Amino acid sequence: MSDQNKTVEELDVVTIRFAGDSGDGMQLTGTQFTDNTALFGNDLSTLPDYPAEIRAPAGSLAGVSSFQLQFSNQEIHTPGDDLDVLVAMNPAALKVHLADLQENGMVMVNTANFSKKNLKLAGYEVSPLEDNTFDNYRLIEVDMTKLVATALENLDMSPKLKARSTNMFALGLLYWLYERDMDSSINFITKKFAKKPEIITANVKALKTGYFYGETIEAIKTTYRVPKAEFSKGTYRNIMGNHAAALGLVAAAEKAGLNLFYGGYPITPASDILHYLANFKNFGIKTFQAEDEIAGVCSAIGASFAGDLAVTASSGPGIALKGEALGLAVMTELPLVVINVQRGGPSTGLPTKTEQSDLFQAMYGRNGECPMVVVAPATPSDCFNVLFEACKIALEHMIPVMVLSDGYVANGSEPWMIPTVDDLPQIKVTKATDPESFMPYSHAEGTVARPWAVPGTPGLEHRIGGLEKEDQTGNVNYDPDNHHYMNLHRQNKVDAIANYIPEAKAYGDDSGELLVLGWGGTHGAIRSSVERAQKAGHSVSHLHLRHINPFPKNLGEVLSNYKKVLIPELNLGQLSTMIRAKFLVDAQGLNKVAGKPFTTTEVYNKILQMVKG
Amino acid sequence: MSDQNKTVEELDVVTIRFAGDSGDGMQLTGTQFTDNTALFGNDLSTLPDYPAEIRAPAGSLAGVSSFQLQFSNQEIHTPGDDLDVLVAMNPAALKVHLADLQENGMVMVNTANFSKKNLKLAGYEVSPLEDNTFDNYRLIEVDMTKLVATALENLDMSPKLKARSTNMFALGLLYWLYERDMDSSINFITKKFAKKPEIITANVKALKTGYFYGETIEAIKTTYRVPKAEFSKGTYRNIMGNHAAALGLVAAAEKAGLNLFYGGYPITPASDILHYLANFKNFGIKTFQAEDEIAGVCSAIGASFAGDLAVTASSGPGIALKGEALGLAVMTELPLVVINVQRGGPSTGLPTKTEQSDLFQAMYGRNGECPMVVVAPATPSDCFNVLFEACKIALEHMIPVMVLSDGYVANGSEPWMIPTVDDLPQIKVTKATDPESFMPYSHAEGTVARPWAVPGTPGLEHRIGGLEKEDQTGNVNYDPDNHHYMNLHRQNKVDAIANYIPEAKAYGDDSGELLVLGWGGTHGAIRSSVERAQKAGHSVSHLHLRHINPFPKNLGEVLSNYKKVLIPELNLGQLSTMIRAKFLVDAQGLNKVAGKPFTTTEVYNKILQMVKG
Amino acid sequence: MAEVLETTLTRKDFVSDQEVRWCPGCGDYAILAAVQKVFPELGVKKENFLIVSGIGCSSRFPYYMDTYGFHSIHGRAPAFASGAKLANPDLSVWIVTGDGDGMSIGGNHLIHVLRRNLDLNILMFNNRIYGLTKGQYSPTSELGKVTKSTPMGSLDHPFNPPSLALGSGATFVARTIDRELKHMASIIKESHSHKGGSFVEIYQNCNIFNDGAFADMTEKETKMETQLILEQGQPMIFGKDKDKGIVLIGSQLTVLQLSEDRNVDDVLVHNSGDKNMARLLAGMTYNGDLPTPIGVLYKEERATYDEMMTAQLQSAIDSKGPGDLDALIKGSNTWTV
Amino acid sequence: MAEVLETTLTRKDFVSDQEVRWCPGCGDYAILAAVQKVFPELGVKKENFLIVSGIGCSSRFPYYMDTYGFHSIHGRAPAFASGAKLANPDLSVWIVTGDGDGMSIGGNHLIHVLRRNLDLNILMFNNRIYGLTKGQYSPTSELGKVTKSTPMGSLDHPFNPPSLALGSGATFVARTIDRELKHMASIIKESHSHKGGSFVEIYQNCNIFNDGAFADMTEKETKMETQLILEQGQPMIFGKDKDKGIVLIGSQLTVLQLSEDRNVDDVLVHNSGDKNMARLLAGMTYNGDLPTPIGVLYKEERATYDEMMTAQLQSAIDSKGPGDLDALIKGSNTWTV
Numbered sequence A, B: 001m002s003d004q005n006k007t008v009e010e011l012d013v014v015t016i017r018f019a020g021d022s023g024d025g026m027q028l029t030g031t032q033f034t035d036n037t038a039l040f041g042n043d044l045s046t047l048p049d050y051p052a053e054i055r056a057p058a059g060s061l062a063g064v065s066s067f068q069l070q071f072s073n074q075e076i077h078t079p080g081d082d083l084d085v086l087v088a089m090n091p092a093a094l095k096v097h098l099a100d101l102q103e104n105g106m107v108m109v110n111t112a113n114f115s116k117k118n119l120k121l122a123g124y125e126v127s128p129l130e131d132n133t134f135d136n137y138r139l140i141e142v143d144m145t146k147l148v149a150t151a152l153e154n155l156d157m158s159p160k161l162k163a164r165s166t167n168m169f170a171l172g173l174l175y176w177l178y179e180r181d182m183d184s185s186i187n188f189i190t191k192k193f194a195k196k197p198e199i200i201t202a203n204v205k206a207l208k209t210g211y212f213y214g215e216t217i218e219a220i221k222t223t224y225r226v227p228k229a230e231f232s233k234g235t236y237r238n239i240m241g242n243h244a245a246a247l248g249l250v251a252a253a254e255k256a257g258l259n260l261f262y263g264g265y266p267i268t269p270a271s272d273i274l275h276y277l278a279n280f281k282n283f284g285i286k287t288f289q290a291e292d293e294i295a296g297v298c299s300a301i302g303a304s305f306a307g308d309l310a311v312t313a314s315s316g317p318g319i320a321l322k323g324e325a326l327g328l329a330v331m332t333e334l335p336l337v338v339i340n341v342q343r344g345g346p347s348t349g350l351p352t353k354t355e356q357s358d359l360f361q362a363m364y365g366r367n368g369e370c371p372m373v374v375v376a377p378a379t380p381s382d383c384f385n386v387l388f389e390a391c392k393i394a395l396e397h398m399i400p401v402m403v404l405s406d407g408y409v410a411n412g413s414e415p416w417m418i419p420t421v422d423d424l425p426q427i428k429v430t431k432a433t434d435p436e437s438f439m440p441y442s443h444a445e446g447t448v449a450r451p452w453a454v455p456g457t458p459g460l461e462h463r464i465g466g467l468e469k470e471d472q473t474g475n476v477n478y479d480p481d482n483h484h485y486m487n488l489h490r491q492n493k494v495d496a497i498a499n500y501i502p503e504a505k506a507y508g509d510d511s512g513e514l515l516v517l518g519w520g521g522t523h524g525a526i527r528s529s530v531e532r533a534q535k536a537g538h539s540v541s542h543l544h545l546r547h548i549n550p551f552p553k554n555l556g557e558v559l560s561n562y563k564k565v566l567i568p569e570l571n572l573g574q575l576s577t578m579i580r581a582k583f584l585v586d587a588q589g590l591n592k593v594a595g596k597p598f599t600t601t602e603v604y605n606k607i608l609q610m611v612k613g
Numbered sequence C, D: 001m002a003e004v005l006e007t008t009l010t011r012k013d014f015v016s017d018q019e020v021r022w023c024p025g026c027g028d029y030a031i032l033a034a035v036q037k038v039f040p041e042l043g044v045k046k047e048n049f050l051i052v053s054g055i056g057c058s059s060r061f062p063y064y065m066d067t068y069g070f071h072s073i074h075g076r077a078p079a080f081a082s083g084a085k086l087a088n089p090d091l092s093v094w095i096v097t098g099d100g101d102g103m104s105i106g107g108n109h110l111i112h113v114l115r116r117n118l119d120l121n122i123l124m125f126n127n128r129i130y131g132l133t134k135g136q137y138s139p140t141s142e143l144g145k146v147t148k149s150t151p152m153g154s155l156d157h158p159f160n161p162p163s164l165a166l167g168s169g170a171t172f173v174a175r176t177i178d179r180e181l182k183h184m185a186s187i188i189k190e191s192h193s194h195k196g197g198s199f200v201e202i203y204q205n206c207n208i209f210n211d212g213a214f215a216d217m218t219e220k221e222t223k224m225e226t227q228l229i230l231e232q233g234q235p236m237i238f239g240k241d242k243d244k245g246i247v248l249i250g251s252q253l254t255v256l257q258l259s260e261d262r263n264v265d266d267v268l269v270h271n272s273g274d275k276n277m278a279r280l281l282a283g284m285t286y287n288g289d290l291p292t293p294i295g296v297l298y299k300e301e302r303a304t305y306d307e308m309m310t311a312q313l314q315s316a317i318d319s320k321g322p323g324d325l326d327a328l329i330k331g332s333n334t335w336t337v
Ligand SMILES: Cc1ncc(C[n+]2csc(CCOP(=O)(O)OP(=O)(O)O)c2C)c(N)n1
Pocket: B265, B266, B267, B268, B293, B317, B318, B321, C055, C056, C057, C058, C059, C074, C097, C098, C099, C100, C101, C102, C125, C127, C129, C130, C131, C132, C133, C138
C-alpha cells in the first residue's frame, strides 16, 4: 500500500510507545494497535502506564499516560526496553518519555499541543522543537489536531469533540508506518459507538486521515513490516492478566461443578477482576461488592463454608486488612482463593504502579503460625492457568491459596493460545454426605483435606471457628499437645502440596555457572536477558517459580547445581530471604522498587556482572 | 512459729502451684503468696494460667485455673519445672496438674470438693483418694471447706459466701508450711474489703485457721524455710509484665516531656495495659477505648501527628487488623509505639495462652517494603525498660516501633529493683518551629529523623499521607527513582538504629561450642538451662536479643564465634528464619507451639543433644 | 426460603453435645433456651439452620446449638452470614452477636447488612458491657460508666440500637428481654417469619460484670412502668394498672394518664408498618419518664438482596443464555495459526 | 476551642502550592472554593486548622488547602481526627470524606465519632459513586444502579446519610449542595460554630462517572420544587411560587398546597432542636413527591468527648494531685535490700 517513493523494510522486533495527556486516549490507542498486531500475527507484549487514579491537570507531567508495545516475528517476553518509535501528543509526554527512545529513533509529536502554556507545564523553557533536543532522533512534526479538524470540517460537531479523534489520527499513522490494515479498529469503532453514528464517522475519518497522511510525510522514506511470528498451532487471542484471571476462575468453577462466589471491594489494580466477573452472571457467578475488604473476604469464607468456590481479590492495602480473616480460613481449613494484584507500597504507595513487594505479607502477614499456599502468575495469559490451579489446590486440599499477581501482569497483555474446556484438568470435589463416618477434622491421606460438610446436608451439623480445634472432632480444644500437633498439621497441610505440583526444571542447562531464579511478573525480563546471555555464550539458566509455598520438592537440589544464584525481584529481597533461610544458599538479589518492571538490560547487566565477577 | 514436734528444713529453691476451679480464687491466692514471698526477700518468678476468657462449667477440666510460683534464695529465671507442692482444690485441678508434681512431692487436696459429681466431671472413675494415684506422692487431705465453715460459724453469712474464703485457708496453710508471717495478706484483705468488714473478718479468720491448722497435720513433720536471696542493694517491688509496660510508657512520657495518648481496643492478654493507664489520669494520660483496633491505631497515629507520645496495644488478631495503618505510620515517619502481647495463634487460637508466633507478623505483616523496628522484653520487669526504650527510639528517630511482649511475660511477675526517675535516660524530643528551614521530609544525620512539625505551629503547615513522598519536600511523588530511593531510605532509617543500641554480648564465653540465641519471654528457661549446662562443664553461651530489627551491629560476628547455634522459640522457627537468611548460619531451632513456656529441662536436653551430637 | 418441614423436631434436636460455658446466672442461658424452644417450631429442616457469630460470651452461642454453626471473628458475623446466605439461599441464617461484637468492631457490617436487607436474622445480646474480655464498657453502656477501662467513668454517649438499625434502613427492628421468655420466643419467631434482615435487640443481664443493667425493666416492682409492650393494632398502654398511654403531640411522644375524659381511644395504636412512628418509638429508649418499648418496632416488606441476586442471575441466563465457557474464553477477536 | 484571631486571613492564605487534580467540571472545585472562602472568616488561626481525609477523589482535599493536612487511609479519617483532636483540643479539626470513604469502608468510624460527639466537622462529599476507582456504585447509589461492578444494576438499598447520622446519635446534621455556593458556605460556617461533631452531607456532582446525579436538585427548572430549604424559625415552604408547605399529619410529613384557607401559618416552622422532627425530615430525602431538605436538620448542645476528657484529666489531678512518677513506679509494696 506504500507509494512508489517509499521502501519497505523488514524488521524482527519493534517497540513503540504512545504517550499523551490522560485525556488523550492513549490507553485506547495502544489497545487498538495491540489488537491489530495480535490479529496480524506478531508475538507481542504490552505495558500500559497511567497516573495514579485521579486525573492530573491537563498538560502536566503528572498527567501523562502511556502505552508501550513490543511486537515481533519471534517469541518475545517483554514490552521492550528502548523505543523505536515514540508518539508524543504533548510536551509533557515528550519530556517524560524521550529518554527511553533509542538513538536515531523516531519521535512523532502533535505540534498543535506545543503551546507556551503546555511547554511551561512540562517544564520546557525553550520549545524542544526549537533547540537541539532532537539531534540524535528522527523528529516527525505533525499538526495532528489541525489535520483532523480539517478532515472533519463538514461534520456538525464542536471543535472540542472533533479534537477527541486526534488519537485515531496517530493510530492511523502508525498503521501506515507498519503496513497494517485498519479493519480491526474500524470494526471496533463501529461497534463501540453503535448508538452515535457521528462519532463513528469522526473517528474512522481521523483514522484514515492519519493513515493517508503518512504517505505525504517527506521525512519518512521507509515503512516497516514485521512478519508474522511462528506460533504453535492453535487459536489465539490477545489477553490481559486480570481478564485471564477472571476466566481462570470461571473455568475452575465449571470444572469443579461449583458456583463461583466473589466477595470483594474495589481497589486499583484489582477492581477489573470484579468487573469482569460481574459480566459473567449467566455463568451463575455471584459477585458481592462488600462494604470493605474485610467483609469481602469474610463473605467469601462464609460462602465457602456454605459450599461455593469462593474468591476475593484486592491489592496490598486491602490484603493487609484481610489478614485476620485469612487466619480464620487457615484455622477452619476451608477452600478460598485470594488474589493480590500487587502495586507500589508501602501504605497507599503508588497505586497504579507495579511491584512485587507483598510476598512477605502473603507468607507471613497474619498472627500465629499461619502458613498459606502462595502461587504467582508469570505473564498475563499465565493468570488463567494460575487461577485455575489455585482453585484446584484450594478445593482439593481444603485450604486457602494466595495468588500474587501484580499491576504489570494484570494490565499487560499478550497473545494467548486459547485452551479448550475439555482439555482442562478435572477438579475433584467431594462434599461429605455420610453422617456415620463424619468427623469434621479428620484428614485425607495425601491431600490432607478435611471433609467439606456444607450446611443443608442432613446429619452433618457441626460447628467450626477460630479457636484451636481438636484433631478429628474439630471441637474447641485447649490442650497443649493438641495445639502443638495442630500447628504442625497446618504446616504439613501446605507442605504436602509439594507432592502434587511439578518439580522445578530450569530453562537452559541443568547445572552451570549461574541460575537466575524469579517469580511472578519479572518472567519476561528475566527470560529475555537469560536468552541473551545464553546466546552470548554464558552458562546461565532460568528457573521461574509458580509455586512459592510450598516450593517444588527438588528446589534445593536444583539450586545446588549452580555455582551462583541470582534473584531479581521488584522488592528489597523477599524471595531471596526465603531461599537463603531455607537452603542456606548465598543467593544474590537484583532489587528494584521503582514501580516499574525490570528492563531486559538491567537483568542482563547483572547477569554479566555475576558470571564475570 | 512451728511447734516443738516439727522441724524446719532450709531449702534453696521451691516450686508450688495453686490449682482449683475458675471460681476458687486461685489467681488471688497465688498473687498473695507471691507478694508475701517478694516482701520476705526471695527471688521469685510466677506463671498464672487460666482458661480461655469465658467461665467454664464449675468442676470441669476446662475450668481449672492455676498459679505457679518458684522462689529461691538464689537468682532464678523461671517459675520452675517440677512442683514441690501442688494445692488442688478439686478433682479437675488434680487431674490436670498432678503429672507436674515431682516424685515424692506434696499434694494438698480439699477433700470437700471430691464429690461424685466433681470426680465424674474430672473424668475419674474411681476417686483418686481411694486408689494408688498418690503412691509416689505425699498426699495431705484436708476438708478445707468444712474447717472454714466451722471457723466462721458465728458469722452472719450464707454458707456459700463463707465457702468463698476457702482459698485463704489454703493460703494460710502454705504460709505455715514455708514459715511466713501473714501480715501482707491481712493488710491486703483489710484494704481491699474496707467497705465490707464482715468479709474482712471471714477472710482473715480463714487465713489464720489454715495457718494454725498446719500444726495439727500429723503427716507434715517438717516445715521449710527458703532464706532470703541476695539482691543487689536497692528498693524492690514485685511486678507483672503488663504493669511494668504501663509504667515504662508513663516514665517515657515524663522523660520526653510529652503527654501520653493511648488508643486501643480490649483484647486478651493486652487489655490490662489499657486498664493500668486509665488509672493514671493524673499524669495527663489520655486513654481512648476505640471502636476497634483499626480506630485504636489510627487515633494513635493522629495523636502522634498532633504531638503526643502515642501508643497502641493489642494481641495477634488485633495487630493483624492494624497492618494497613502501620504502613501509613511507616510512610509518614511518625513516632508510634505498638505493643503486641502475643497469645496462641493462628486466628483466635488460644487467647489466654502464651506464644511467640507473631514475630513474622511484626516484621513482615504489611503491604510493600515496610520495615519496622522490633524489640522484645525478656521478663516481666524488663517490660519497663523495653517500653521506655521503644518510646525513646520512636521519638528520637521519628519511627514506629513494635514491641513483642507475650502472655507469659505480661502476666508473670518477678521482683524488680525500682529505678529512680532521675536515673532514667533523657529522651530528646525537638519539635520543629522554624518555618525558614522547614522541610517535612528532610532527615537528620545519624538518627535519620524527620522534623516533627505539629499542627498549631505557625508557618509549618504541611500535608502528609500514604502516597509515596518526595524526598525533602514530602510532596506526593510518582517518580520511579524517588520511589526506589525512598524505599531504601525507609530501610536505612531502621538500620541506622543499630548505631544507637548496644552491641550483642553473650552470657558465658565469647566463643565456644554452642550459642543459644533467644528473644522475648523464653529468657528464663534459656538462661536457667544454659547455667545448668555451664555448671555441667559444657561450652555453652546465651545471647538474648532485645533488638530484633535492627539486630545489634555485631550479631553476625558473635554468631560466627560458635560452632553451633540453637534458637529455642515458641513458634515454628521465625527468628531462625531471619538469622539463617541474614547470616547464612545453620542455626537449629527448638520449637514448641503448645501455648506454654519452655521448661528448663526441655531446653537443657536440647543443649545436651547439640553439644554431644 | 427454607421449605416446610415434614418430620417433627423437638428442643432436644437442637441441643449440642458441648458443655455450656457461661457463668451461672448469665442471661444467655434464657436466650439459648428460647431459641432451642422456637427452632423446632419454625418449619425449617434442622440441617438448614446456620448460626453465625463473632467473638464474645454471646458469640459462643453456636457451639450449644446442634445446627451448622460458625464462630467467626470479632465483629464480622454479618459478612460471613451474607456470604453463606448468598451461596445457599435455602438456609435459615441466624447471626448471634453482642453489643461489642455487633456495635463496636462490627458496627459497619451490621448497618450494611441491614440496608442490604439480606434475609437473615440478627439476635444482638445487649448486656451493655464487654463480657468476654472481663468488663470494659461497650458502645451501649451509659455515659459515665465506671469499668476497668474507664475508672473515672466513660465519656461517650451510647448508641440506641433500634435507632441505629432504623437509620441504617433496616426492614425489621424489634426488642425483647432475656427475662421475658414468652415475649422473647414470640419475637424470635416473628423475626424468622420476616422476609428480610431482622434486627432483634435482646436486653441480657451479665450478672458478673454488669449485673442489673436492665433491672428496672425486668423486676416485678418496676417493669410495668418501664416496659411499653408494642403489639400490632393494639393501643400503646402500660403501667401496673394499664392506666397510661402514649400519645403524639406535635412531634413528641408523651405519656397520657388515662382518665374518663382521655381514655384508651386517645392512645396511639401500634402500627409496625409506620416508619416515622418507629423512628419516634425507638427514641423512647431509656428516655426520661417515657417507658421503653419492647416488641416489633418496625417491619417493612422490601425485596431482599438474596432474592434479587437470584433473580438477576436468572435474568442473565434468560437474556444471554446459560454460560458457554468455551465461547467466553475465546472472546470475539481471535486468530488461528 | 480555637481562640479568636488577631491578624486577617484571606482566601489566598488557604491555597496550597499543589496543583489541583480533579477532573475539569468536578463538583469538588466548588466545595474547595467554599471552604477557602469560609476558613478566613472563622476566627481560627491558620496554624490551628487540621484537615484529615481518607482515600478518594474528595480525600485529596487537604493537599489543596494550605493548612495542616493528613491524607490518611481509606475510611479511617474519623479515627485519625479523633486522636489529633484529643492530643490537641485547640485544633479546629475537619474531616473530608466521600460516600465510599465515609459510609462504605469507614461507616463504623463515622457512626462512632458522631455518637462520641467529638468537637470536629465532617464534610462528606456525596457523589453517589466511587470516583477515584473509576466508577463503582457506592452505599448511597440508588438501587438498580448500573456501574462497572454492577452491569445489571446494584441490588442494595442505599443509606440515607442524615438518617444514619441521626441514628448514630449525631448532634449536628446538615446537608448542602456543591452548586449552591452561598448555602454551602453558610452551612460550613454553621457546622464550625457548632460545638460537637458536625455532619454535613454535600451533594457533589461527579461529572465523569455519575454526571447529573443531583440534577433535579441543582437545575434551575426543577430545583425550586425539589429543594426544601430549612431555616431556623422559618416555615417550611418551597416551590417556584413558594406556594407549597410541609405539614405534619399524624406521623406523616405531607405537602400542603398553600391557598387562602391554608396558608403559611399552617406550615411547620423549622426547629433544628427538635430531634423527632429531624428524624422525620431526614426521611424526606428522595422520598416520593416530597422535596428533599437542605440546611441544618438537627442541632443539639451536648457535652463533647474532648471537653469531658479534659475535665476528667483535671479532676484526676484535683483529687489525686499531679502524677508523682517515682511514687507510681514504687507502688505500695516494696522492700529494701
Ligand atoms: C480482633 C479482636 N479484637 C478484640 C477481641 C477481644 N474481644 C473478644 S470479645 C470482645 C467484646 C465482647 O463484647 P460483646 O460483644 O458485648 O459480648 P459479650 O461478651 O458481652 O457477650 C472483645 C473486645 C477479639 N477477640 N478479637
